[in-house]
Amino acid sequence: MVLARCAFVRACLALLLQASRWSARESSSCDLNRKQSELNSFLWTIKRDPPSYFYGTIHVPYTRVWDYIPENSKKAFQESNIVYFELDLTDPYTISALTRCQLLPQGENLQDVLPRDIYRRLKRHLEYVKLMMPSWMTPDQRGKGLYADYLFNAIAGNWERKRPVWVMLMVNSLTEADIKTRGVPVLDLYLAQEAERMKKKTGAVEKVEEQCHPLNGLNFSQFPDLVVCKVSMSIKEND
Template structure:
């Protein structure tokens, strides 16, 4: 299996629906109250988790973010922010800051100290009173996280080190579609996004994904599609030897799949395609990030395809093809574990961050070394770019002057012969942003 990491581009179903993620929930109506946090701080706290300056594993259910920050909190923020900026080559102080009184003024001083900045930088991130009786009060944790998050976002964007991604604008007859090519499985290194992307999102009326991830019936639909509805069984389809080998591999991977014999081959293959313990496969994908933003801002969410269409991409392949695919990936895992797959995902993420179209397209354009992989790749890509382009055109023609924001897999945006080319053929002016 020559370039098996390529399949990471197409496992939207599992990466978005079955990979667990943690987003911060605030006090908005309709949201469960999982943590104690002010509504104004929710976005900054969520960004802190995506950036990696306040790790998601610290964002726990029923955490109290209105409490006064303690030394451990502030040391964590300082440490991870320093590491984040330093890894990007942004100048920071090598020395640690010694927190003493935990006041708002001290937190602002610690940020200026870390960034080698003066008080003018504080004005970009601090919107409270400048009076001493306010500044000298001990700071709530949510405020401290927000200040460090804002400082990180601003300094990374000012340094030109924010993720550039594959981002385009398509315009025609006064209507506009922003096209963002996504990486479905993300990591902290992919954030923050450059400011232009977030400004375009804020400008847009509706957010479109490949499938509507807010659909409450989506999970149930795939739960049903994953399992045989008749007397069929995985063991019968794979044969005793391959089934036994699969069981052994799942145990080694610490994947306990209930009712394994009733799980369809396509779901098994998708599960094996991801390293569930790999840092490059965290639930920090671009769709999750914008889904959170849409929920916070009450932005409407739509879809270019639908769950039924995407499920057919996987289910239309023959049992014999999936037997070969499962055998191939088990061979790869026995030989290299997830080394090559993870390396491929890392390279795609890096190309995405740097807007390196050449390297990205080289990665996804490599032919597989066997017929089953080529058949799989063809099944889940053929015709979709043209369909999505026509759908975007249809949406924009419904209402003149409309602006929409579209988040779809990078493989549908980055190549020249992709959604953007089909839009150009329909008379749109498509430009890179």
């Protein structure tokens, strides 16, 4: 049953990949060097005096998307005096609270809640990632003092105490492509750092608990299967 579900997930991913290839071929005649003014901004304006804005970010290294953010969005950010983010990622309390909320109740470990076979496969996969991570690091990362052991512990440290849903998200970030971009802030954090540097007033629209409790309250009857599928796909990606 688990293998069937994994096969289904992989089939869906294959279809998505094929669709993206078709889309790329169909758009090959498009001008890829469009002017900034011609790009969709995805910026919502609340007409008031002064104006307010809504802008959606994405949790990827900002260098992947910064050149594709239109100038009107950047200008709105620069001219705003107050900026509110999803969470205040510059606040040490936010980071420590996010770390705490991922943990299982006191006295419980991941091997207590996952089937033995799945736990062993997960452990072997993490051992493989730790072994491979030095070869995934870039010279630039090493030049900045970012080393494999430190990075692995920063991402996967204390993994045996984490709740399964957070372990799945953790495994998702332990690919070669993701490791190579570690050290570059995601777009949300970059904008928060820029707002701080520009002396803007900042705040958050959510509390850590409002993000953690819904995830921690999920009761996936198929969750162990999802962990297996994620580990299996990660192994294939890293081969």
